[in-house]
Amino acid sequence: MTTRIDALFAELAKEGRSAFVTFLMAGDPDPATSLDILKALPKAGADIIEIGMPFTDPMADGPSIQAAGLRALKSGMTLRKTLEMVRGFREEDNTTPLVLMGYYNPIYIYGVDKFLADAKTAGVDGLIIVDLPPEEDDELCIPALKAGLNFIRLATPTTDDKRLPAVLANTSGFVYYVSITGITGAAAADSKVVGDAVARIKRHTKLPVCVGFGIRTPQAARAIAEKADGAVVGTALVDALRDSLDTQGQATAKTVAAVADVVASLAQGVRGAKQAAE
Amino acid sequence: MNQRLPNSFRTGPDERGHFGNFGGRFVAETLMPLILDLEKAYAAAKADPSFQAQMNGHLKDYVGRPSPLYFAERLTEHLGGAKIYLKREELNHTGSHKVNNVLGQIMVARRMGKKRIIAETGAGQHGVATATLCARFGLECVVYMGAVDVARQAPNVFRMEMLGAKVVPVQSGTRTLKDAMNEALRDWVTNVHNTFYCIGTVAGPHPYPMMVRDFQSVIGEETRKQMQEAEGRLPDSLVACIGGGSNAMGLFHPFLDDPSVEIFGVEAAGHGLTQLHAASIAGGRPGVLHGNRTYLLMDDDGQIQDAHSISAGLDYPGIGPEHSWLHETGRVTYLSATDDEALAAFMLLSRLEGIPPALESAHAIAKLTELAPKRPKDHLMVVNLSGRGDKDIPQITEILKGRKQ
Numbered sequence: 151m152t153t154r155i156d157a158l159f160a161e162l163a164k165e166g167r168s169a170f171v172t173f174l175m176a177g178d179p180d181p182a183t184s185l186d187i188l189k190a191l192p193k194a195g196a197d198i199i200e201i202g203m204p205f206t207d208p209m210a211d212g213p214s215i216q217a218a219g220l221r222a223l224k225s226g227m228t229l230r231k232t233l234e235m236v237r238g239f240r241e242e243d244n245t246t247p248l249v250l251m252g253y254y255n256p257i258y259i260y261g262v263d264k265f266l267a268d269a270k271t272a273g274v275d276g277l278i279i280v281d282l283p284p285e286e287d288d289e290l291c292i293p294a295l296k297a298g299l300n301f302i303r304l305a306t307p308t309t310d311d312k313r314l315p316a317v318l319a320n321t322s323g324f325v326y327y328v329s330i331t332g333i334t335g336a337a338a339a340d341s342k343v344v345g346d347a348v349a350r351i352k353r354h355t356k357l358p359v360c361v362g363f364g365i366r367t368p369q370a371a372r373a374i375a376e377k378a379d380g381a382v383v384g385t386a387l388v389d390a391l392r393d394s395l396d397t398q399g400q401a402t403a404k405t406v407a408a409v410a411d412v413v414a415s416l417a418q419g420v421r422g423a424k425q426a427a428e
Numbered sequence: 429m430n431q432r433l434p435n436s437f438r439t440g441p442d443e444r445g446h447f448g449n450f451g452g453r454f455v456a457e458t459l460m461p462l463i464l465d466l467e468k469a470y471a472a473a474k475a476d477p478s479f480q481a482q483m484n485g486h487l488k489d490y491v492g493r494p495s496p497l498y499f500a501e502r503l504t505e506h507l508g509g510a511k512i513y514l515k516r517e518e519l520n521h522t523g524s525h526k527v528n529n530v531l532g533q534i535m536v537a538r539r540m541g542k543k544r545i546i547a548e549t550g551a552g553q554h555g556v557a558t559a560t561l562c563a564r565f566g567l568e569c570v571v572y573m574g575a576v577d578v579a580r581q582a583p584n585v586f587r588m589e590m591l592g593a594k595v596v597p598v599q600s601g602t603r604t605l606k607d608a609m610n611e612a613l614r615d616w617v618t619n620v621h622n623t624f625y626c627i628g629t630v631a632g633p634h635p636y637p638m639m640v641r642d643f644q645s646v647i648g649e650e651t652r653k654q655m656q657e658a659e660g661r662l663p664d665s666l667v668a669c670i671g672g673g674s675n676a677m678g679l680f681h682p683f684l685d686d687p688s689v690e691i692f693g694v695e696a697a698g699h700g701l702t703q704l705h706a707a708s709i710a711g712g713r714p715g716v717l718h719g720n721r722t723y724l725l726m727d728d729d730g731q732i733q734d735a736h737s738i739s740a741g742l743d744y745p746g747i748g749p750e751h752s753w754l755h756e757t758g759r760v761t762y763l764s765a766t767d768d769e770a771l772a773a774f775m776l777l778s779r780l781e782g783i784p785p786a787l788e789s790a791h792a793i794a795k796l797t798e799l800a801p802k803r804p805k806d807h808l809m810v811v812n813l814s815g816r817g818d819k820d821i822p823q824i825t826e827i828l829k830g831r832k833q
């Protein structure tokens with residue numbers, strides 16, 4: 151099976167550059183603005199789009215993404231509406247890979263089989279579920295693979311060589327390397343250390359390795375893109391979105407452009423990266 | 429859910445941490461290697477006779493165990509039914525059952541060479557117990573506590589600080605126990621290398637529910653022996669309050685395979701089950717939070733709902749996974765008591781026995797007033813008095829003042 155994610159990485163390999171992966175929360179600050187932002191991302195330079203599924207208790211997220219989730223929930227966002235948003239995006243764009251990222255409980259309550267079917271039809275390509283390690287693969291990972299969705303696993307600095315094969319076993323699409331031990335929005339890792347970690351993971355897999363957590367500037371994005379197949383930015387985008395809101399936390403005329411501008415400058419950073427000799 | 433009834437209720441969890449359909453290890457990859465390490469370290473400790481001997485020494489001389497099993501004569505007379513015994517966990521050092529578990533986990537942390545201990549706390553009792561043992565063993569201690577709870581359990585906040593712990597008020601989410609647990613998990617993910625997360629109840633990812641249960645089972649084991657000495661037989665029923673369910677599990681577990689023993693857990697019904705409450709079995713459904721599958725309060729989108737209880741220690745939208753399993757197998761009956769019923773029970777026990785219970789434990793006492801009168805005078809009923817009420821006196825004073833006005 152070839153997904154939009156596989157196709158993208160094949161294409162980028164030909165171009166000889168790394169992917170720029172964006173993260174924003176579905177429904178932040180409201181469903182309509184969120185869809186407008188989503189539609190603006192590919193033009194601004196996003197290669198892969200991660201869409202956060204809001205959850206009340208995001209245990210691996212820092213204050214910025216927690217607040218984004220709460221803004222989304224307050225505006226009435228639900229998992230059903232997140233899938234609607236994906237359908238809205240797919241009406242105009244049938245190539246940019248979309249990955250849903252979040253926590254398991256809303257999916258479990260939606261119903262795993264129904265969720266996978268609806269996500270696939272809506273045009274979702276992959277899933278990143280923070281609280282489903284390989285030990286719980288029967289829950290969603292195996293069914294997702296059967297349904298034709300990529301299940302993208304997180305590898306972390308605590309995932310040692312002994313554990314990596316288990317983490318990679320049912321992973322597809324790409325591997326998401328969390329460059330620090332910590333929550334989203336924390337300090338960045340040193341790009342040399344990240345380079346070593348990526349090399350270590352690549353000894354165990356042929357899958358592309360994208361790196362995230364702590365990347366905020368075009369320079370940092372560029373440094374990571376020189377070491378990895380993709381650089382993921384979330385908190386910096388969520389912060390730009392937040393800073394564009396009015397005092398009530400509502401979207402303003404500037405909101406979509408504010409996010410698109412930051413995406414564009416980060417994308418330039420990624421595109422400016424020299425490819426590491428493979 | 430139409431699973432076969434097990435031959436024994438005491439063999440769980442399986443090697444993946446499941447109690448029937450509940451439990452498991454739903455955590456971020458960063459934490460997974462730590463949890464596997466902990467599982468190994470705990471198994472080794474359990475198999476090491478010197479560990480048990482050390483534990484027993486500290487339980488006796490530092491905690492003050494065994495805690496008495498006390499015949500509550502006036503309460504029994506007042507209710508006019510079952511003969512009521514109180515298991516006096518409130519007499520432990522630090523004032524609640526929480527210390528039994530903390531001692532065990534701190535001993536495991538020491539074996540693992542961890543120097544920094546973090547904990548979440550609701551009522552502050554688990555925080556106080558953790559701060560106490562960290563002082564005793566010279567370990568750094570950080571306690572996460574919802575900002576709402578910091579305000580309503582002020583005496584315990586002072587106490588933790590006096591013991592040298594750092595108390596971090598948690599402003600995220602609903603600013604109560606569940607958010608304190610989120611924040612503790614965030615700390616743990618960040619400080620994986622030197623930090624041990626000391627969870628305060630039978631929740632969290634495997635092996636915590638099992639490990640905490642094992643450390644708390646001293647309550648039920650002592651009760652068995654003490655009742656044998658007092659009455660020459662087993663009790664007929666057990667009653668305990670449930671936040672996450674650790675004091676209850678500690679009392680219940682040694683009796684699960686004695687079919688003659690009726691077992692009752694009491695959840696917090698807050699303002700009532702049709703309004704804001706914290707009764708996850710009565711008002712929730714199975715879902716996944718904080719590392720395990722269990723009954724949770726949530727909406728139709730799977731978003732966790734705010735719990736409410738007058739008692740900070742019960743103000744949690746979930747329950748330990750083993751309780752969810754004991755509920756579905758029917759072995760334990762889960763009831764609930766409202767804020768007002770708990771307050772009335774607080775006054776009742778204070779006036780009749782001279783023992784002000786913790787507001788948490790008062791929920792168990794509240795159900796006694798329904799259960800005991802319906803049972804014969806030779807029925808032996810044990811209630812877990814999980815903590816003492818001193819910490820609640822400022823809050824109760826405020827409430828009573830408000831009612832007079």
Ligand SMILES: Cc1ncc(COP(=O)(O)O)c(C=O)c1O
Nearest residue numbers: 553671672673674675741788815
């Ligand atoms: C005295 C007391 N009892 C009960 C509880 C509830 O916890 P658990 O259900 O784990 O025993 C607490 C929690 O803070 C407590 O302080």
